[in-house]
Amino acid sequence: MGFVSRGFKGRRRDTASSSRVPPGQYVVTDFPVLSAGPTPRVNLDQWTFTIEGEIDEPRRWTWKEFQALPAETVTKDIHCVTKWSKLDTTWKGVSVDALMEGVETAADFTTVFSDGGYTTNLALDDITGGKAWVVYEFDGQPLHPEHGGPVRFLVPHLYFWKSAKWVRGIRLQKDEHPGFWESNGYHVRGDPWREQRYWGD
Amino acid sequence: MQDMKLDGNAIGGLLREIFAMEMTTAVGTCAHCGAVNEVGRVAVYIHAPGTVVRCPDCEQVLMRVVRGKGRYWVDLTGVRCLELAEPEV
Numbered sequence: 208m209g210f211v212s213r214g215f216k217g218r219r220r221d222t223a224s225s226s227r228v229p230p231g232q233y234v235v236t237d238f239p240v241l242s243a244g245p246t247p248r249v250n251l252d253q254w255t256f257t258i259e260g261e262i263d264e265p266r267r268w269t270w271k272e273f274q275a276l277p278a279e280t281v282t283k284d285i286h287c288v289t290k291w292s293k294l295d296t297t298w299k300g301v302s303v304d305a306l307m308e309g310v311e312t313a314a315d316f317t318t319v320f321s322d323g324g325y326t327t328n329l330a331l332d333d334i335t336g337g338k339a340w341v342v343y344e345f346d347g348q349p350l351h352p353e354h355g356g357p358v359r360f361l362v363p364h365l366y367f368w369k370s371a372k373w374v375r376g377i378r379l380q381k382d383e384h385p386g387f388w389e390s391n392g393y394h395v396r397g398d399p400w401r402e403q404r405y406w407g408d
Numbered sequence: 409m410q411d412m413k414l415d416g417n418a419i420g421g422l423l424r425e426i427f428a429m430e431m432t433t434a435v436g437t438c439a440h441c442g443a444v445n446e447v448g449r450v451a452v453y454i455h456a457p458g459t460v461v462r463c464p465d466c467e468q469v470l471m472r473v474v475r476g477k478g479r480y481w482v483d484l485t486g487v488r489c490l491e492l493a494e495p496e497v
Contacts, residue, residue, distance in 0.1 A: 243453055243460040245411050245467060288457050324469070368457050388457050392474035392481030405476045 227284055229399035232292040239291055240353045243387065247322040247373050249357055256341065256358065257376035258306060261314035266306070273358075274343075276301045281340060283363035285370070286399040298361055300342030303334045303377070314379035318386060319360050322373040327360075327386035328395065329369060331379070334362055341374060366397040366404070412455050416448040419459060422473060423447065426480055427492075434492040439485065441466035461486075 228234060251270045259265040268276070280299045286292045317334060320326050333339070339362040343350050350356030355372025362369045368388050389395050394403040402408060416432055423431035432448040443465035450470060451462040458474035463486070470486040484490070 239455075240412065241456050242412055243456045243458075244462060244469075245413065245451075387472075388474070391458065391472045391483045392476060392479075393457060405474075405479075406481070407477070 227294060228292050229286055230402050232286055232290055232399065235291040235293055238293060238296075238354065239287070239289075241287065241289065241368075242353070242372070243325060244323050246352050249322060249352070249373065251357060254357065255375070256306075258310065258379065259376060260317075260379035261312045261381060262310055262379055266310070270357075273301065273341075277305055279340065280344075281361075283361070285363050285367050288366040288368055288393065288397065288399075288404050292399075296363075297346055298340060298342040299344035299347075300340040300358070300361065302337065303339040303341065304337060306341065306377075307335060310379075312379045314381055316380045316383045318378040318380060318384055319369075319371045319374060320376055320378060321371045322375055325371055325373070325387050327369050327371050328384055328389055329362060329365070330383075330396070333365065333396070334377075338362060338364055364398070366394075366399050368393065369397055412453060414452040414454060416446070416450040416452055416461070418452045418454060419461065419473075420448075422459060422475075426473070426482060429492070429495055431492070434490055436470060436490050437488040438463040438466060438468065438470060439488040440468040442488075 254270045255267050256273055257265055257267045278299055279302055282295055282297045284294045285296050315331055317329050317331055318326050341358060342361045343358045358374055360371040360374040385395055392405055394405055394408050397403050420432045434447045435444060437444050443463055445464055449464055451464050453460040458472055461471040463470055468486060472483040474481040
């Protein structure tokens with residue numbers, strides 16, 4: 208007999224060893240689909256994107272107008288609170304900075320809202336300054352409905368529940384209004400590098 | 409289109425942990441549309457940060473359950489009334 212091995216403990220998960228993977232996360236190569244409800248049927252003829260709330264006049268774009276806005280292609284790592292991270296994901300869309308250009312607002316907070324009733328709250332500082340986009344392409348293809356197409360929010364420095372699928376607009380607010388998950392146990396900000404998963408983290 | 413929708417039997421175990429009794433035969437009234445459905449018949453989404461239970465008639469949210477850090481967070485605002493059988497002694 209002789210040599211006894213220490214036993215193979217299974218494939219080691221790629222965790223905090225990488226400087227790109229936040230604590231408690233592991234890397235996936237597929238793209239898991241998470242959904243809190245049915246996938247809405249979106250009619251692009253009636254689709255609009257709106258900025259409303261603490262703004263003199265709401266801003267609204269039709270699908271055609273939105274497509275004509277200056278687009279950016281960005282490659283980002285994304286981190287889901289269910290513990291998977293996906294590195295180097297490539298998206299095309301419009302930066303929130305471009306949508307907010309020239310807007311004067313007293314708001315410090317926002318609610319991003321979607322078809323189907325989903326909402327998520329974000330500080331205005333967390334979606335401006337090159338930190339958030341409203342995207343319609345993933346990996347060079349139109350964004351699939353199961354991943355939030357035609358248009359989803361992308362705010363990659365926070366847990367991915369903040370990157371609302373089927374997004375329809377941003378409400379500017381003076382006060383913080385916890386969103387769909389944030390009002391029921393999940394952290395109000397959700398910074399993956401601080402592991403802000405749940406209330407009290 | 410794939411919808412990942414399950415029925416209420418998918419949360420039988422979860423609700424038993426919380427309510428400590430069989431819940432799939434309980435009957436809930438939707439706070440939005442008033443539809444009355446057995447918990448076993450509701451629409452359930454579990455591939456999400458938490459469990460989302462929706463009315464099979466109007467698709468509005470009946471319950472949200474988040475489990476983490478050894479705690480549950482349970483939102484029942486979408487259920488106007490929950491009717492359940494008294495446990496047999």
